[in-house]
Amino acid sequence: MSQSNTTLRIELQFSGGMELLFDNQKTIHAKVPAFFPLDDSAEEKHAATIRDLISWTASNLLKERPELFIGADGSVRSGILVLVNGADWELEGELDYELEDRDEIVFISTLHGG
């Protein structure tokens, strides 16, 4: 099984304070599974979406205080902005956006004081 079929190269960026939850890393080059759910016995698999990426990131990369990253319904906490390849995810289908190899996903927290 070749690596390229099963994982996607995704560049994750964290800013606006989001990086503090990820060991102060502003950029993480991640190899994200291309299909979910990960459970091998799952009958039907679907191509990875941002919804999958968020929970995968929370279980694999997040270092602390998951409640500051994860919100209701498997989304990010309200107040976190998400960009997909430089554009507001609200223009890209939000949680249902299907990831592609070499996508760049940015998470920006708006929650810190001004």
Added chain:
Amino acid sequence: MPGATDAKPTKPLKNPCNLCQSVRAILKRPKTGQQLCKECFFHVFETEIHNTIVDNKLFNKGDRVAIGASGGKDSTVLAYVMKLLNDRYSYGLDLVLLSIDEGITGYRDDSLETVKRNRDQYQIPLLIVSYKDLYGWSMDDIVKEIGRKNNCTFCGVFRRQALDRGAIMLNVDHIVTGHNADDIAETVLMNILRGDLPRLQRCTSIITNDTSEDSSGIETSKILRSKPFKYTYEKEIVMYAYFKKLDYFSTECIYSPNAYRGHARVFLKDLEAVRRTAIVDIIHSGEALSASVQANESTKLPTMANCTRCGYISSNELCKACLLLEGLNKGLPQLGIGHTTKIRRMAEAANLASGLSSPASLSSSAASGAAEENIKVVTHIKDLGQLETMPSLDSV
């Protein structure tokens, strides 16, 4: 995934900008749902702030204006945009940056480094005023004394005065702050929940002046305060900073859980999810409520006078900052926290016994040498002369 297969990003101009139609949109505006490309977003964002400034006649040509700068996203974008609009539209403003150093190690010292970089990047002079110099106590000192409960009360009361004191040192006519539409809507909610009508009035006005409604004729501060971002959404401020690659500091204050505001904020975001206009609706309802408070003469708002000790504007004999300081310096930090009227009565009784006029006599209730030392600075802002020794304006 509905529509996922026929909407690959490779397709040219999947989401054209609603304005120029020729470039890919990068932002969906929270206010209108409009989708905009980067350049059109910058233009609309800046122009709306310009219109807010012009429509509300915030400034006069030649005004000297201090930008309250914390190094955070809002004030960083404010400094950048004020500079840009001042140049673009020839406002003729003399801009300065004013920062407050609360004395919080690991938080404010780092954010002040950001402000210093902003000073150099935007070529705007900077003055930093510290709690330690103004009041004799840094927030680190205060937290050591009183713990983490209630320390935000001290910080909030001290900051408001500190900004005014800094503005006096800078000889400015006007202070602008980075409060945005989301902040104001949160504050409206909090003030409604507390039934705080005076603050409800103040928080919705785009421009305030401590003495404007004071019929007593006593004036402490003629300095105007305004919020050019009153109608600017937080999401757009953050996106603007991101796309402009502005340098801002984003760490939460180490002493402030700010739980109450946090809940108001989450509630607001939930409302916004089901009703796009929730934020402007709440600002509007705050304005409508304060208009009806003003119209209803039977609703008594506190009359403003001046603090007998430091001269700052106050609705009581002692302003809140002097009351809090007295508590700190006497080793009774509860003074001024909680039920203010009751505690004021206690303080006044204590002062009658020990003689209010002489600060030295305060030591009678706090015998330690350390307390004695602190008492030397109890007069804080009374001594405006002392401010001459403050760090001088750090020009570029």
